[in-house]
Amino acid sequence: EVQLVESGGGLVQPGGSLKLSCAASGFTFDDYAIHWVRQAPGKGLEWVSGISWNSGNIAYAGSVRGRFTISRDNAKNSLYLQMNSLGPEDMAIYYCARDRRPIVAATSYFDFWGRGTLVTVSS
Amino acid sequence: QSVLTQPPSASGTPGQRVTISCSGSSSNVGANPINWYQHLPGTAPKLLIYTTNQRPSGVPDRFSGSKSGTSASLAISGLQSEDEAEYYCATWDDSLNVFYVFGTGTKVTVL
Numbered sequence: 001e002v003q004l005v006e007s008g009g010g011l012v013q014p015g016g017s018l019k020l021s022c023a024a025s026g027f028t029f030d031d032y033a034i035h036w037v038r039q040a041p042g043k044g045l046e047w048v049s050g051i052s053w054n055s056g057n058i059a060y061a062g063s064v065r066g067r068f069t070i071s072r073d074n075a076k077n078s079l080y081l082q083m084n085s086l087g088p089e090d091m092a093i094y095y096c097a098r099d100r101r102p103i104v105a106a107t108s109y110f111d112f113w114g115r116g117t118l119v120t121v122s123s
Numbered sequence: 124q125s126v127l128t129q130p131p132s133a134s135g136t137p138g139q140r141v142t143i144s145c146s147g148s149s150s151n152v153g154a155n156p157i158n159w160y161q162h163l164p165g166t167a168p169k170l171l172i173y174t175t176n177q178r179p180s181g182v183p184d185r186f187s188g189s190k191s192g193t194s195a196s197l198a199i200s201g202l203q204s205e206d207e208a209e210y211y212c213a214t215w216d217d218s219l220n221v222f223y224v225f226g227t228g229t230k231v232t233v234l
Contacts, residue, residue: 004167035223037168037225044125044209044211044225044226044227044228045160045162045168045211045213045225045228046125046225047213047222047223047224047225050222050223059222061222095167095168097168100173104222105215106154106155106156106215106217107155107156107174107215108215108223109156109158109170109173109174109213110158110160110168110170111170111173111179112167112170113167113168113169114167115165115166115167116167
């Protein structure tokens with residue numbers, strides 16, 4: 001059974017940093033690209049970042065580029081999101097989602113998702 | 124603010140057909156395949172339709188997708204109570220600042 005389990009969310013002050021993790025199981029992790037998607041309170045889904053199977057192809061949404069860094073450790077079947085300079089606009093549930101393809105491309109889509117981890121930005 | 128526009132809500136009685144629209148532009152809907160996701164609060168979003176009109180294994184054939192020009196649609200026929208959820212269209216955008224975009228979301232209510 002494919003499983004994606006996010007962790008690392010919590011309360012952080014504005015301007016602070018946080019690192020999220022996503023533990024994958026039930027499939028060959030390094031066969032797939034993986035993405036982060038978030039949902040702010042009362043808002044819709046927003047794509048944040050994606051990384052290809054070998055970390056050779058990485059993309060970010062303009063709203064997080066330069067502040068967030070996506071990475072993966074295929075030996076540990078894990079995905080990460082380092083988030084710096086956090087602001088109220090970053091407060092959201094963060095989901096990791098498996099891409100159906102090994103690379104981040106226009107024909108990608110997300111076939112399995114985790115249940116998310118909540119990031120709260122407040123002083 | 125999403126570049127894909129959906130109606131905020133849609134509703135129907137059990138057994139009815141409901142259609143959700145997704146309006147975009149030539150750099151997203153007009154250029155790339157469309158995917159649809161179903162999301163219930165507190166749960167993992169679920170892939171409903173991929174590559175515009177394909178259903179993953181396990182998704183009932185009551186759900187169907189289509190696209191024409193810069194607009195896409197999701198149709199739910201034979202509406203059931205368990206279909207009450209938020210639905211999002213999504214696709215890639217060929218502009219530089221955003222790669223993958225989701226629609227604004229449509230809450231489907233079964234009356």
